[in-house]
Amino acid sequence: MAETTTETTKNAPLLAADGTPLRRKLEQALFVSRMRALGLVAPLLAFILAVFIIPIVYFMIQGMHNPVYADRMPNSTPILQAWDGQSPVTEEMAEAMVKDLILTRDNREIGRVATRVNQEFSGARSMFTSSARKAERMEPPFLEALVDADKDWGKQEVWRAIKVAATSWTPAYYLAALDFQYAGDGSITRQDAERRIHVALFVRTMEISLIVTISCFVLGYPVAWLLAELPVRKANLLMILVLLPFWTSILVRTTAWIAMLQGQGVMNDLMVFTGLNQVILQISMLFNDYKDLTVSSLCGIDVNAALGSIPAAVEKFGASPPGTLTRCGAEILAAFEQGGESGARSHAEALAASAQRWGYGDERFSMIYNKLGTIIAMTHILLPFMILPLYSVMKTVPPSYLRAAKSMGATNWTAFWRVYFPQTIPGIGAGALLVFILAIGYYITPALVGGQDGQMISNFIDFHMRRSLNWSLAAALGGVLLIIVLFFYWLYDRIVGIDNMKLG
Amino acid sequence: MRATSQGMDMTADKAADAFVEFERVQKSYDGETLVVKDLNLNIGRGEFLTMLGPSGSGKTTCLMMLAGFETATHGDIRLDGKAINNIPPHKRGIGMVFQNYALFPHMTVAENLAFPLEVRKLSKADIETKVGRALDMVQMKAFGGRRPAQLSGGQQQRIALARALVFEPELVLMDEPLGALDKQLREHMQYEIKHLHERLGVTVVYVTHDQSEALTMSDRIAVFNDGVIQQLAGPATLYEKPENAFVAQFIGENNKLRGRVENIEGSHAVIALDNGPKVKALAVNCGGIGKPTLLSIRPERVILGPEAGETALKGRVVELIYLGDHIRCRMEVAGDDEFIVKVPNNHAHAVLQVGEETPIGWVVDDCRALDAA
Structure with missing residues (x-):
């Protein structure tokens, strides 16, 4: 039976009672119910399209397209785009720039243009605004006049940065998001080590x-x-x-965690009360994680230097220095920087003297305003x-x-x-x-x-x-x-x- | 009658060699009511024992206590002479088939079968041969690579059976294993399980609420009600000689006539029915003179027409249902219109009409005077 059915479909399509092909008849029959179903989801579909899909597409484009400069600087934009970024800056480019500066100063758009260029090269803002003020009185040759107004105009890399700003469609932002620098001549280099943050x-x-x-x-x-x-x-x-x-x-939940975890918060009080802080301290010292838990706590302290200064305090107090370790470490470090090892030692001794006042062993941990706090609160x-x-x-x-x-x-x-x-x-x-x-x-x-x-x-x-x-x-x-x-x-x-x- | 004597023989010699023993076992879940009340039961080696009863009668609880998933509140459970109350389930070495098979869905059939062998740390080669043999045993050789979800209900049932047997346990527990199958497949599987049991000689404790299933497969049946074993006997005894009203009602179809004991003569009693006539019955469990009693007569043991003989009553036909092999005749007898007679569909049977009155009777020993439940 199955075989004959397949054969029929192969040779001639099955027909419905009124002679139309069965497949089409079925589609017609289903069409109405499908439309009705679509009608039910249409409002949501339209909503998602309007407030989700379109904004996402828009912002993805925004990451590649920035027409702030090109829209406001009509004279210099085509010339900068035609420039290869290697050959010397021409008088023609300077003239177009001066025209544009006059134009944007008149229609009060110079601030936005300056901000845009400043993103490519810091210092551009003052250079643009001050030059624009002087632009009306400039005489040819314009390049020299510009350099007179601000000597940065004489640098080729400044012009390259302006060229990047003048290009509306640019991979510069995506590259910057990955710590690369896109120069005006099209070259891609890694950011300087101290600026690689992303x-x-x-x-x-x-x-x-x-x-x-x-x-x-x-x-x-x-x-x-x-x-x-x-x-x-x-x-x-x-x-x-x-x-x-x-x-x-x-x-509220996040704030509750602040109350729980802060230096004078519930968790720290509890740990001091039960002596658990001492236990944790001893254990963490065993594993040499002392720095992670206490001194550094990512408060921008150079951990190694702080550690180097701590033996003095440890020598004085036995296992653990007194007080809030973060503060303690910072103070010792400061003393170390000012007075060298002997300075650090004397400061540690001063801390030891005040340790009696603070009460020995109330070390508190930095559990909030750092990575640990973020992890705890987000987990919750x-x-x-x-x-x-x-x-x-x-x-x-x-x-x-x-x-x-x-x-x-x-x-x-x-x-x-x-x-x-x-x-x-x-x-x-x-x-x-x-x-x-x-x-x-x-x-x-x-x-x-x-x-x-x-x-x-x-x-x-x-x-x-x-x-x-x-x-x-x-x-x-x-x-x-x-x-x-x-x-x-x-x-x-x-x-x-x-x-x-x-x-x- | 051959079946009866065979059943009785087994009862005798199996109980002597007790493999599983329940001694004064009680179980309570809430500390207020007893689900199992003072259970004493010996199961012989190689026996097929069925725990039969309505839901809530305590039969599954007994099985779970034996498997180790429930602990007895009081009493001892012994397996092969050793008390197992404090042995965790995984050390008892008891095979178990569950109601919904409990095949692991994330493993193939072969992996499912290998599981009990792997946890016993058998060698790979051993596992392979044993799994192959077990699949062979249930005629599922070709299905080792499939997932349980790709099998039909009957096939899953077979795999569950093979999995409970693959590590060669001496005792296998089955908790309503056929409940999810359709009628035809269920009957087929009943025979299959029965034959497997005969071939392997393992001890089987089987729980069901389906009496025909119990009658088909078991050496002995323990009928549970209200946490107590009502009767423990072979299928034939249970059907033909129920000891109390519950068993008579629960196993097979049964006619009941209410009355009062008028006189007792040896093993027989004279009963005055609530609605008039006096009948003679076998005094089984009816108490003394003047006590209420329930007469139990199987529908197929009722004699109609002129042959009705000594205990003849009058019956009026209320309804006739044609069922092929027999005709089911509902009658009004002594004021009760639920009296059923099964008239065999043969040439000799009496031709009946609705509304007709006919004499009915039975052999005296077929009418059993039981407790008035």
Whole structure:
């Protein structure tokens, strides 16, 4: 029977009762219901298109396209673009520049142009505004007149920087987002070592996101398991506790962590009260992580120098210097810088004298306004996003699987690891992807509790959006971030498979 | 009657060589009610014992206590002479088949079968031969590489069976393993499990609420109700000689007539039915004179028409249902219109009409006077 059917379809298409081909008839029949379904989702589709897709495309373009200069400097733009960036600056270029300066000064646009060029070469702002003031009175030869107004006009690299600003479509911002410099002659070089901040920031962002994801998994997995196993009444109560953070403002939650973790905060008080700080200190000294926990705390102190000065204090106090170690370390370091080793020693001795007043052993840890604080607060805020998918998957794993495994001779651990755990992988994948992607673009928490070394890329984007007003660089940074997220999504699909993801 | 004697023989010699023993076992979940009340049960080596009962009767709890997933509140459970109350499930070496098979969905069929062998740290070669043999045993040789989700219900059932047997346990527990299958497949699997049991000689403890399943497969059946074993006997005994009203009702179809004991003469009693006539019955479990009792007669043991003989009552036909091999006749007897008679569809059977009155009767020993439940 099956064979004859295939044969018929091969030879001649099946016809409906009224003679039209069956396939077309089916499509006609489905068309109306499909249109109706589309009508239902159309408002959302339009909404997403208007407020999500179009802005994303727009800002991706903004990262490559900046017409501020080209729109306002009509005379110099074509000439600069035609210039190869190598041959000497011509009188023609200077004349066009002077015309443009007069023009922009008259229509009061010179400030914006100057800001734009300043992004390529700092110092350009004053050069442009002061030259523009003098431009009306300039006489040919214009190049010399310009150099008279500001000697920077005589430098070729300044003109190259202006050429970059004059190019509306430019890879400069994306390259800058990756710590490369795009010069006017089309050459691409790495940024100077001290200005390479973006790549390090991206790496740190990913590092924090990864740590947060792992912490969420480690903390969330047992909770999700408990939720799935407990009787309904207790599970509901626990579920409310899990969801409680969702109902609290993110600002409140983050601020609560400040109260918890700050130097005179609850956690530090508790540790001093119980003596736990001493234990942690001793342990961290064993592992030689002293600097990470205490002195440096990423407050911009040169760790090695501070460490070098600390033996004096240690000598005086035995195992640990007194007071808040961060402050202590900084003071010793300052003393070291002023008076050398003997200065540091005498300062350490002065600290020792005041140690009696402070009370010995109340070392407090810097747990907030640094990377640690960011990680703790973000883990707390993102935890539900890990627990909920895990819970929904665990709920579907029947307890009989574990029983079956045990009846076959598996220990509790083997039964968990070989039978239960593999079946929760879709939930782990979903939770991890959710948390990681949310974390990688997180803004408000690092802004509040991140201090210096807890800042993430979003905070930098914010900086360029609101402070430096370099929107194109902000757009390029956002674009790179988007590409990174898509890359992780692709990686996840390759390793785990996106069909394996279960969000609930 | 051959089946009966065979069943009885097995009962005798299996119980003597107790492999699994429940001694005064009690179980409570909430500390207020007992789910299992004072359970005493010996299961012989190589026996196929079924725990049969309605849901909530305590049968599954007993199985779970034996498997080690529930602990007994009181009493001892012994396996091969050793108390196992404090041995964790994974050290008991008991094979188990679960209601919904519990095949691990992330492993192939072969990996599922290899699992109990791997946790026992057998060598790769050993595992391979044993898995192959187990697949052979359930005629699933070609399916080793498939995932459980790619198998039909019956195939999954076979794999679950093979997995419970692959590590050669001496005792296999089955918790309503056929519950999820359709009727035809269920019957087929019943025979298959029965044959497997005969071939391998393992001890099987089987839990079900389906009495026909229990009758088909078991050497002995323990009928559970309300946390107590109501009767423990072979299938034939259980059906033909129920000891109380619950068992008579639960196993097979049963007619009940309510009455009061008028007189007891040796092993027989004279019962006055609530609605008039007096009948003679086998006094099984009916208490003394004046006590209420329930008469139990199997529908196929009722004799219709002139042959009805000594205990003849009058019955009025209420409904006739044609069922092919027999005709199901609902009658009104002594004021009760739920009295069922199965009339075999043969040349000799009486032709009945709805509304017709006919004498009905039975052999006295077929009418059993039981407790008035």
